[in-house]
Amino acid sequence: MADTIAKKWGMVIDLDVCTGCNACVTACAMENNIPTTGEDEVAYGRGMYWIYIQRYWNGLGGTNVKPTHQPMMCQQCSNAPCEPVCPVFASVHSETENINLQVYNRCVGTRYCANNCPYHARAFNWFDYNLPVPMDKYLNPSVTVRGRGVAEKCTFCIQRIRSAQDKAKAEGRAMVDGDVVPACGQACPSDAIVFGDLSDPNSRVSQASLSERRFRVYEELSTDPSIYYLKGGGKYGS
């Protein structure tokens, strides 16, 4: 069943169609049991996100100011800065799938990974964020609930990848493009987030990643991210 395993997962985010609506942020939080820390904590810089929208203002003032949005999350670097610094191998690489894994059970909470991530993609559990009683039914049973003192980040919805793989295996077929849709991509109303297998040249994500508008964030650091952004501003054709 090699074809169900050897995948290079990747993502393309089209900034030209991203409206900055934050639907991906909400969907991600619901899918991955990310706690809501509250207004004060978020204002203090302790909001928990695996994906968040960076908003920048273009223009120098007056009426000519336009916002641009850039969803930011773990870039699933092939050469990830977070991995070598972890003393206990909690941040490890899946060579076959090209995903940075975070093993919560193994994390001792040095937060070195979070410091070394140029994308600030990592969140840290400052407290135990327990949901009040009826709301704990919201929790997604496929995702581990993290305790205090553990670092976490975007996993490319690995639980969805696994269940799609299981489903394909049960139906006795190879996985096809579109079998796996992460929560953020599913929720995106403008279809700005495309997810798929970069090792398959015909997949939608591979095709989109060939666009002349493509760039990767902080490519000069040679972290080799798996997430391609398509430049916004409407100056180029698609």
Added chain:
Amino acid sequence: MAAEVKPLTHVPVVDELEEDRHNELMFDPRPREEMNHMVMEAMTTTTRRYWIAVGILGALVLVLFLGLWGNQIFTGLGLTSKRRPMFWTFYITTFVFWIGISHAGTFVSAILRVFKAEFRRPFTRAAELMTTFGLAAGALFPLIHMGRVWDFYWMIPYPNQRWLWPNFRSPLVWDFLAITTYLLSSTIYLYLPLIPDLAMARDRTTGWRHSLYKTLALGWRGTEAEWHRIKRAMTIFAFAIIPVMFSVHTIVSWDFAVTYVEGWHSTIFGPYFIVGAIFSGVSAVVTILFIIRSTMKNMKYFIRAEHFDALGKLILIFSFTWSYFFFNDYLLEWYGGDQVAKQLLTFHATGPEAWIWYTMLVCNIVIPWLTLWNKKFRRTPLAIFIVTLLINVGMYFERLTIIPFSLRTQRSPFDWGSELRPQFTDLGIVIGSFCLFIFLYLVMSRLIPLVPVWEIQEGQTAHQLRKIGKAKVKSVTELD
């Protein structure tokens, strides 16, 4: 042409020398038994003030250090000032500070011993004790800052049922190994020269002290063979511990230097951190010597103006070296032309916490340079005490600038942090660690002879005034 004859150098007249003689410990010998008695008296005298200080400090350690840490373990690291993107703040700063302080002991006793600097003799032990307790206080901080400290042993490399092995590519594992090595070797290095003094104390005490020293002195009798062996062991350790000392702070600096963080990934960090460490460490030695001298009995005989003078010169040299490295680091980053680095340096100098950056420069450069060149100043204990305190404030601010303030302003402007607000928990634990250090030092100062009597006696035997013609000349005999 009228010829005028002048002596080539100033030959001191005898009276002058006689006066000078009493200023220098090495030329002011006293009988061994008298010195023994003085040291024993200093060790066993405890005033009411001493017990009050021990009581207050002990209570502070319990409440501030252990109490707040326990509370933080059970509640979470959210009690501290940390937040995105400043994931490391006061704990790692204080960790680097204490590891820096701990370099003084080795520097003073091993390096000065190897280079046979005679002024080291009366305070080698005071400095070594600082190393051990500085490390003890500092080594706790990596544990305090961990999110899940109950699993700290996962960093220890040993075969285990979990099939886990630490990641040897991580600087934190290097750190762990380096600090453990340094703690062990510096404790042994503290203990070796202590054995003859413990034997001295054993022979002059009764009761629980006697049994304690009897055990610790390992049956030392002072025979030629014993002296030969202990001196060899000390020489080996002195040479072995110097590279360990250099490696420790280099490795601590690699925690920062190997990362992607702008302002951290600097190749000069290794020597820069070592120089900073010795700078702050030697300053702390002066601070402690002043306190010992003014609170313990008979210490005015052992610790004199000449020692403050010599240490003051060292501090001045390290201040020069530190400034060189500081500006070198700064200049290279600035000249590199990287926009992020430039922004970061601008924030250091003009940001909301610029006063910290300027205080650092004033305390580490301006004040030592303006004061320590002056011999009279260096020989005034109170004055140099204040300067060394300020230097350590400056060095703490230096680490604060490097660690949280560099993390705050990184590449993506959206993620820039706002100002650093110290919380009760992290301030309490940091202050608690200072209390822990002073508490341990206070207790130990009454448990072991704080002045190495044999080392002073050895020095006094070697130093003498020799008559050459009518002039008396100071001379030192090579003993080894």
